Amino acid sequence: MSLADQLAAYLTRTSGEPTRVEGLSRISGGASRETYRYDAVTDQGRGGYILRRDPPGSLIETDRRAEFLAIRSFAGKDVAAPEAVVLEEQGAELERPFFIMRRVDGGVPASPFAPDPFAARAGAIGDQFFSIMGRIVAEPLTGLPILEALSPPAPEDCWRRELDYWAGVIEADEQHPQPIVRAAIRRLRHRPPPPAARVSVIHGDFRVGNFLHDGAGRILAVLDWEMAHLGDPLEDLAWAMDPLWSNPADPRISGMVGLDEALAIWARASGVEPDLAALDWWRLFASVKGQAIWISAAKEWRDGGFAEPILAFSGWFTARRQDEILAARLAAMGPL
Amino acid sequence: MTPALPDILIGQAAALATPLPPEAQGEYLAGRVGIMAMLCGLAAQEADRGPAARIWENRAVAELIAKATGAPIELGEDTTWRGLDAENARLRRGLIELHEAAETRGDAALQMEILQLYVEMAAARRLTLGG
Numbered sequence: 001m002s003l004a005d006q007l008a009a010y011l012t013r014t015s016g017e018p019t020r021v022e023g024l025s026r027i028s029g030g031a032s033r034e035t036y037r038y039d040a041v042t043d044q045g046r047g048g049y050i051l052r053r054d055p056p057g058s059l060i061e062t063d064r065r066a067e068f069l070a071i072r073s074f075a076g077k078d079v080a081a082p083e084a085v086v087l088e089e090q091g092a093e094l095e096r097p098f099f100i101m102r103r104v105d106g107g108v109p110a111s112p113f114a115p116d117p118f119a120a121r122a123g124a125i126g127d128q129f130f131s132i133m134g135r136i137v138a139e140p141l142t143g144l145p146i147l148e149a150l151s152p153p154a155p156e157d158c159w160r161r162e163l164d165y166w167a168g169v170i171e172a173d174e175q176h177p178q179p180i181v182r183a184a185i186r187r188l189r190h191r192p193p194p195p196a197a198r199v200s201v202i203h204g205d206f207r208v209g210n211f212l213h214d215g216a217g218r219i220l221a222v223l224d225w226e227m228a229h230l231g232d233p234l235e236d237l238a239w240a241m242d243p244l245w246s247n248p249a250d251p252r253i254s255g256m257v258g259l260d261e262a263l264a265i266w267a268r269a270s271g272v273e274p275d276l277a278a279l280d281w282w283r284l285f286a287s288v289k290g291q292a293i294w295i296s297a298a299k300e301w302r303d304g305g306f307a308e309p310i311l312a313f314s315g316w317f318t319a320r321r322q323d324e325i326l327a328a329r330l331a332a333m334g335p336l
Numbered sequence: 337m338t339p340a341l342p343d344i345l346i347g348q349a350a351a352l353a354t355p356l357p358p359e360a361q362g363e364y365l366a367g368r369v370g371i372m373a374m375l376c377g378l379a380a381q382e383a384d385r386g387p388a389a390r391i392w393e394n395r396a397v398a399e400l401i402a403k404a405t406g407a408p409i410e411l412g413e414d415t416t417w418r419g420l421d422a423e424n425a426r427l428r429r430g431l432i433e434l435h436e437a438a439e440t441r442g443d444a445a446l447q448m449e450i451l452q453l454y455v456e457m458a459a460a461r462r463l464t465l466g467g
Contacts, residue, residue: 330454335442
């Protein structure tokens with residue numbers, strides 16, 4: 001039975017009305033989940049959806065329930081989250097866990113490796129990008145669905161929890177000694193940041209390439225919530241600022257706006273005045289987290305029988321670029 | 337750094353030989369082919385510069401460790417990818433230990449020397465999209 005047939009059987013059973021699946025097509029990218037677009041057709045009409053299914057192996061080990069509930073936490077709020085429809089943790093007819101979202105049509109993602117991804121719309125996109133990030137931070141945790149899956153850390157524990165997790169990933173998945181990222185981890189432990197100004201929802205992968213825009217300066221959807229968690233608001237900000245996502249010859253963040261403007265937009269939207277020393281800690285952490293992901297990708301690629309070329313790209317080209325970023329930052333910081 | 341060039345080429349062959357289901361023949365296949373094309377371009381750079389970068393790094397790390405510890409390090413003569421990487425792994429483990437020791441005793445000069453070497457090591461292995 002094809003995946004389209006399996007999905008149609010699932011939709012027919014759960015909705016109680018005969019449902020056809022048309023135009024099922026896998027979407028490239030999204031190495032952590034298999035992602036498909038499709039139309040569901042019933043006597044009532046047609047709707048566009050996205051299916052996110054766990055792969056046999058994935059780029060990052062993430063909690064699909066937390067991802068689903070994070071998206072649901074922002075339903076109807078002004079952060080361009082898609083509408084989360086259903087989560088099946090046991091896989092049902094599709095054999096592997098999955099969830100379904102409503103599809104957002106008419107948008108395109110930008111490549112982090114494009115020289116000028118937004119051209120004349122850069123300012124408008126940057127304003128929305130950092131405003132949305134700030135509004136996610138500003139959202140009070142009380143009552144959010146994501147709390148069904150995750151517990152908030154104490155403000156003073158946010159950094160340690162994240163660093164322990166990603167250092168552990170490197171420890172587990174490293175297949176060749178990595179002195180640069182290990183030096184960065186030691187530095188982060190030696191000079192921790194102050195407690196988080198507040199504990200908020202962290203998207204976890206908020207960057208260029210993970211949102212859809214309409215080509216006319218409007219962000220339509222923020223995607224890829226698979227690393228969503230609760231933590232220090234500076235974490236998302238620092239991740240978006242990692243030089244990996246920017247053209248090295250362009251001083252703007254991801255070809256959008258400059259650092260000062262980004263911080264001002266984010267501060268207005270979040271209500272948090274960023275502590276620049278703490279932000280420096282989180283920026284070094286962002287590069288460590290990135291390298292952990294790329295190290296994991298290389299291992300996953302080999303363990304998975306070399307099936308997904310995107311994992312080779314991440315574990316090779318991206319890992320080397322991340323090492324350059326880390327080495328430059330460590331040298332600029334000087335000895336411990 | 338992993339993966340090494342032979343892994344990349346084996347992976348390309350495996351990916352090309354893997355049949356895809358009908359639902360993965362459109363946009364996904366186009367994206368996959370695009371990534372494989374980029375990997376081919378990167379592989380050409382690595383075939384050209386990879387051995388020299390490894391030989392240089394191994395020598396530079398060995399010299400720094402020898403200078404800092406006073407114990408000379410003999411380098412092997414195996415210049416296959418596997419041989420160079422095995423030696424590199426051994427030397428990098430030594431470099432990590434040396435850096436940790438320098439931090440513990442507050443040897444700022446040696447720390448800076450190691451940090452500068454990291455910059456050069458990363459630059460020597462640089463891959464360029466479209467390059």
